[in-house]
Amino acid sequence: MKKVQAKAKVVEKYNLNAHYYVIKVKILNLEKFPTIQPGQFAQIRLDYSVNNSILPRPFTIMDYNEQDQTLRFLIKRVGKLTTYLQNVNVNETINVLFPLGNGFTLSNNSLVLAGGSGVASIILLLKNIISKNFDFDVLVGSKDITLVTFFKKEFPEINAYFSTEDGSAGEKGVITEHSLIKSINKYSKVYACGPEVMMKKIVSLCTLHNVDCEVSLENTMACGFGVCLCCVVKTIYGNLCTCTEGPVFNSKHLIW
Ligand SMILES: Cc1cc2nc3c(=O)[nH]c(=O)nc-3n(C[C@H](O)[C@H](O)[C@H](O)COP(=O)(O)OP(=O)(O)OC[C@H]3O[C@@H](n4cnc5c(N)ncnc54)[C@H](O)[C@@H]3O)c2cc1C
Numbered sequence: 001m002k003k004v005q006a007k008a009k010v011v012e013k014y015n016l017n018a019h020y021y022v023i024k025v026k027i028l029n030l031e032k033f034p035t036i037q038p039g040q041f042a043q044i045r046l047d048y049s050v051n052n053s054i055l056p057r058p059f060t061i062m063d064y065n066e067q068d069q070t071l072r073f074l075i076k077r078v079g080k081l082t083t084y085l086q087n088v089n090v091n092e093t094i095n096v097l098f099p100l101g102n103g104f105t106l107s108n109n110s111l112v113l114a115g116g117s118g119v120a121s122i123i124l125l126l127k128n129i130i131s132k133n134f135d136f137d138v139l140v141g142s143k144d145i146t147l148v149t150f151f152k153k154e155f156p157e158i159n160a161y162f163s164t165e166d167g168s169a170g171e172k173g174v175i176t177e178h179s180l181i182k183s184i185n186k187y188s189k190v191y192a193c194g195p196e197v198m199m200k201k202i203v204s205l206c207t208l209h210n211v212d213c214e215v216s217l218e219n220t221m222a223c224g225f226g227v228c229l230c231c232v233v234k235t236i237y238g239n240l241c242t243c244t245e246g247p248v249f250n251s252k253h254l255i256w
């Protein structure tokens with residue numbers, strides 16, 4: 001699949017709370033917008049003239065608009081680049097390399113699970129599932145109501161399930177303790193995106209009930225295209241790069 005290295009202008013940026021924000025960028029001087037699969041990601045890099053010490057970082061393409069030539073990201077501030085981007089001004093330019101990695105396989109009768117910034121990975125996935133008229137349930141887990149409100153705005157028509165650790169929306173507690181998880185065996189496929197501890201719990205339940213499961217890994221990356229080997233994950237096929245063979249893996253293939 002053809003990758004694009006391009007300059008992109010920030011056209012929108014707003015905070016959801018002190019930690020999470022949404023950023024929309026318009027790709028500049030692009031002849032043909034590439035095909036993007038749900039689950040694929042972009043490496044974002046600052047101009048060297050702005051800062052040459054911050055490495056490129058990977059972020060899931062939350063969604064895109066081919067006509068406007070825009071990409072949207074949902075980002076949690078954790079360190080240098082994510083702090084820089086939270087304070088970026090509209091009209092500033094950044095650099096993007098996309099689309100990278102392999103995406104999800106679409107299935108009917110699925111349970112889509114997202115915890116925290118994992119919500120970024122399910123927006124495009126759900127849009128694709130809905131466009132195919134597939135049956136699905138979706139459960140979003142969050143510390144508080146912030147990501148619940150964001151998700152409801154993105155999909156006002158979906159009857160989603162929610163869990164929040166502070167009890168401000170949906171069931172109180174962590175996502176893996178939500179009552180829906182008890183009936184995980186009724187689904188043909190489970191998609192899980194979020195903290196590793198959450199995905200591992202979901203994978204072990206899917207293994208127990210023999211349910212097909214895909215997870216999106218967020219291993220630390222540097223190059224993003226299979227050169228530095230810093231993102232390897234143990235699989236039944238040996239060590240594989242998360243950036244080129246993932247970030248989406250079928251859980252059957254992972255040795256966790
Ligand atoms: C394929 C992929 C998709 C991703 N998609 C998203 C997304 O859509 N939204 C989002 O908010 N984040 C996403 N991440 C995580 C994001 O890449 C990191 O949060 C980011 O690299 C941190 O950069 P920084 O310069 O702000 O932090 P740094 O200054 O480099 O590090 C600050 C702290 O964050 C930790 N950190 C660094 N990288 C990661 C990581 N990959 N996961 C967890 N902690 C990390 C470091 O250990 C350190 O403690 C994704 C990661 C991958 C691999």
Ligand code: FES
Nearest residue numbers: 222224226229243
């Ligand atoms: S990030 Fe360099 S090989 Fe995956």
